[in-house]
Amino acid sequence: MNRFFTPSDPLDEIIAETMPEKQILKTEHVLTGWTNIVIEVTTDTGAFFFRFPRNPFWSKMIVKDAAVCNFVDGKTSYYTPQMKLCYDSKKRPFSVHKKIEGYTLGDRIYHLSHTALTGVAYDVAKFIKELSSIDLKDAPANVKYPLSDFLHELDYKHYDKHIDEDHKYIKETELSNLVHGDLNLGNILLDENDKVVGVIDFCFAGTGNPNMDVARMISRPAPEEFEKEFLSYFDDNNEIERMKLAWKHIDNGYAEHIRAKFPEINLNQL
Numbered sequence: 001m002n003r004f005f006t007p008s009d010p011l012d013e014i015i016a017e018t019m020p021e022k023q024i025l026k027t028e029h030v031l032t033g034w035t036n037i038v039i040e041v042t043t044d045t046g047a048f049f050f051r052f053p054r055n056p057f058w059s060k061m062i063v064k065d066a067a068v069c070n071f072v073d074g075k076t077s078y079y080t081p082q083m084k085l086c087y088d089s090k091k092r093p094f095s096v097h098k099k100i101e102g103y104t105l106g107d108r109i110y111h112l113s114h115t116a117l118t119g120v121a122y123d124v125a126k127f128i129k130e131l132s133s134i135d136l137k138d139a140p141a142n143v144k145y146p147l148s149d150f151l152h153e154l155d156y157k158h159y160d161k162h163i164d165e166d167h168k169y170i171k172e173t174e175l176s177n178l179v180h181g182d183l184n185l186g187n188i189l190l191d192e193n194d195k196v197v198g199v200i201d202f203c204f205a206g207t208g209n210p211n212m213d214v215a216r217m218i219s220r221p222a223p224e225e226f227e228k229e230f231l232s233y234f235d236d237n238n239e240i241e242r243m244k245l246a247w248k249h250i251d252n253g254y255a256e257h258i259r260a261k262f263p264e265i266n267l268n269q270l
Contacts, residue, residue, distance in 0.1 A: 005052035031266040047099035064142045068202040076130040079198035106185035116194040123196035125233035132177035132210040147208030159253040166246035179208040215243035
């Protein structure tokens, strides 16, 4: 039995069964979801995101995503989703969380004023430092899953050309802090005043070196002004540059997998 979902599954039925007390007004597929089939559901009491894993690897990771979100909730200055982990009749995991109103940093970053850019850079740096300072003593076991192990498994289950030198470097520099693992422009949310209000998508999260989150933030195109301001809050630029290169290799490898297996997904954010 498959432990994952495909677009041919009765997703609308599963959504309706998950929230029988709500009136569903509209469902819309979000075509930028690499790891999950993402559906925005508008109801009479607000909007929600459903995430249905695309393969067994992401089924396992969505369980971790929910665990990390719920563990982190309230432990930083920024909103993180309160994630509900659900299972369908075939015991396949999927998640639901309420939509955070606002815009992604990726959508807004080239339209921000100098003042807004510097404010966002400060907030993202603050989030990284707050997240990495969380005490993991009482964290569930899957919250402590090393980022290096996750990335190695991601590679060997999805890539044709392995990036072993990157894996070696990531492992050698690994620490035991909590990291987001995929802190890119699309996972930072801004309000109508262009202030950072929340962070989403903790599928990659686990223990690691906080500089991996720093490098992830600048591994995709962004204004030079933002990158310079953001990096001013951190010290080890040589390590960050090497990790930035690793993230580019990781992105390229997974993008090849997506293009081959899921051509309907929008990869414009690369």
